[in-house]
Amino acid sequence: MQDYLQQLAAYWIGYKMRLVEAVGLTNDAMHIHGSLLILFGSAIILRRRPDSVWCWLIVLLAELFNEYADLQGQAPGEATTDAAMHDLYNTMFWPTIILILGRFMFPRAKKSDATPNISGDFADQPLK
Template sequence: MLEILQKLADQWIVFKISLIDFVGLTNDAMHIHGSILILFVSAIILRRRPDSPWCWLIVLIAELFNEYADFHGVAPGESTIDAAVHDLYNTMFWPTIIMVLGRFLFPPQPKKDKNRPADSSDLANESFKEPAPV
């Protein structure tokens, strides 16, 4: 299992370096953009809101794998604790803000009870103003 993880880490480092060269952004910018991309793609795949803790957790897992790859790969200047903490901060800042503020500003709507009959559309909830004709 560890060998498979190491092979994935090596492949990821090669891909990451070529992606940074191709896009032309800094490593910090790639962490920020990548985290937002992973957050929204995970929300689409899981069919959850982007402020879901599950989507946030997927971003965290992806970042932890990235840091594992940095420590065990050949990424230049990325195999230090300071670089790992810096990358973790850059990656998790906006997903954390989205998760926390999204829950406060747009609270999830309560789920409707499927066993409860739907309200009628013929003013059934209105009180009578005059007696019904006989």
């Protein structure tokens, strides 16, 4: 399993370095944009709101894997604990803000336990 993770990490670092060169953004900007892309992508795939804990956890897991790959020494200048913490803060800042503020600013609608009043007399006509 460890060998597989190391191979996957080496592949990811190569892909990440080519992506940074192709896009032309800084490493910090890529962390911010990537975290939001993963957050909203997971919300679409899971059919949940972006302020869901599950979506936030997916971003966290992706970032932890990214930092694992960086700490393996494959990425130049990224194999330090300080760089890993900087990237973790940078990546998780906006998903955490969305998680916290989304719950206060846009509370979920409460499901009503009452059954709707359906009349059987004129079932083909709308309720008035």
